[in-house]
Amino acid sequence: MSAELQRALALLTAKDHGSAVAAFDAVIRTAPGLVDAHYNRGVALRELRRNVEALQAFETALALMPAHEAAAQNRLAMLLELGRPEAARAGLVAEVARAATPDALTNLGLAEQALGHPDEARAKFESALALDPAHRLASWNLALLDLREGRWKEGFERYDAAWPGTFGRNVSRREMGRPAWRGESLEGRSILLHGDEGLGDTLQGLRFVAAVARQAARTVLEVQRGLGPLARTLATDKPIEVIEMGDTLPATDVHAPLHALPARLGADATSIAVASAYVTPPAERVLEWRSRLQDDRLKHVGLAWRGNPTHPDDxxxxxxxxxxxPLFDVEGSRLVSLQLNPTGDDVAVLAERGAPDRVGETTDGLADTAGLIAALDLVITVDTSLAHLAGAMGRPVWILLGTRPDWRWLRSGERTAWYPTARLFRSEGDWDAVVSGVRGELRGFVAGGG
Incomplete structure (x- = not known):
């Protein structure tokens, strides 16, 4: 093994993936037929979520060594990541026929799930768990299946046990320096609750804080930076302390991440629902935005069309x-952009007649955005944290869902137990059809006075 390859592998082991890719590139320039360099370059690229390049690297490794099992498995996984389950399925079926390992069965289950075959997917995940009850990825995906089907209790329990069970999931993995709370009595004890996933997940999870605070002698809630002012408006029987990520963590007896609360509280279809808003924007922000929007003759409609570009399902x-x-010319409405940093072609479209006013870019933090949303008549958004913010505030929100909606929106239906003021508009693979339907509904909303 050359010194150059050793250095590249050391960088990969150290999780310096960007430098590792550059080092493997240097090795390949001098030894283009070196299988290990191409394969491990693919591994580094996969960690960087440069999936197209990773797929190419694994395919190059297989062209050089067709029997390279790890390259073959990673190639199939990349096809799944890239939304090409049909291409992956044939290879995965062959792999399971050759050796029905838990990994192979789980990957085939993922392909079946992506192809819209939930029963087949469930069977593959269950077969994987029969072989390896501790297989985290199979258990995680079975949890997501349960949740998508509204099997809340079973799904939340699996979700908690397997979390975080998916490659590249953007979650916090901090050591909290205190025991985890597992649902036991909190009488006379203190607890730290903390957000550990995305901002939308935290906003959704805030509904469970009051139930924990009711049991504990003292509750500290840690949320993402900027969310503190809204979190402090939560209605709880006992006062809670709210801090933001980066603040010093106070000592408590136990801790629990927000994602775990549904399982540890025994949540079901009844307890996940909320009757009304549970976060409130500062009144002065709402008044300021109402003054700035001015024209009461129009329905003010907020739009958000892009979420976090690093999200695996973006x-x-x-x-x-x-x-x-098609929404730009709905008479009687004024569109307001809620996007913070529009880029590329979107910027040019924003200059067109009837396009949303670029108001969202002027907001000063999350509490200000909440004030703007409170001043609007309606929010229309793709699945982003803004959907959760509007829902948690009890504001009318129409959520546009793609072909692979997140588990919380279930498989079907126009309404959601999570947010009673939300409507779901589902895509069957055609965003244009969804937008056409939204246009008709928006015209009715404007004409009917909301």
Whole structure:
């Protein structure tokens, strides 16, 4: 093994993936037929979520060594990541026929799930768990299946036990320096609750804080930076202390991440629902935005069309602003952009006649955004944290869902137990059809006075 390859492998082991890719590139320039360099370059690229390049690297390794099992498995996994389950399925069926390992069965289950075959997917995940009851990825995906089907109790329990069970999931893995709370009595004890996933997940999870605070002698809630002012408006029987990530963590007896609360509280279809808003924006922000929007003759409609580009499923959730052009000329409405940093082609579309006013870019933090949402008549958004913010505030919100909606929106239905003021508009693979339907509904909303 050359010194150059050793250095590249050391960088990969150290999780310096960007430097590792550059080092493997240097090795390949001098030894283009070195299988290990191509394969491990693919591994580094996969960690960087440069999935197209990773797929190419694994395919190059297989061209050089067709029997390279790890490259073959990673190639199939990349096909799944890239939304090509049909291409992956044939290879995965062959792999399971050759050796029905837990990994192979789980990957085949993922392909079946992506192809819209939930029963087949469930069977594969259960077969994987029969072979390895501790297989985290199979258990995680079975949890997501349960949740998508509204099997809340079973799903939340699996979700908690397997979390975080998916490659590249953007979650916090901090050591909290205190025991975990597992649902036992909190009488006379203190607890730290903390957000550990995305901002939308935290907003959704805030509904469970009051039930824990009711049991504990003292409750500290840690949320993402900027969310503190809204979290402090939570209605709880006992006062809670709210801090933001980066603040010093106070000593408590136990801790629990927000994602675990449904399982540890025994949540079901009844307890996940909320009757009304549970976060409130500062009144002065609402008044200021109402003053700035001014024209009471129009219905003010907030639009958000892109979420976090690093989200693993962003290609199924976000859309180009150009697709929303049919909404630009709905008489009696004024569109307001809620996007903070529009880029690329969206910027050009925002300059068109009837396009949303670029108001969202002027907001000063999350509490200000909440004030703006409170001043609007309606929010229309793809699946982003803004959907959760509007829902948690009890504001009318229409959520546009792609072909692979998140588990919380279930498989079907126009309403959701999570947010009673939300409507779901589902895509069957055609965003244009969804937007056309939204246009008709928006015209009715404006004409009917909301």
């Amino acid at each position: 290609r199924y959730r976000s859309m180009a602003l150009a697709r929303l052009r």
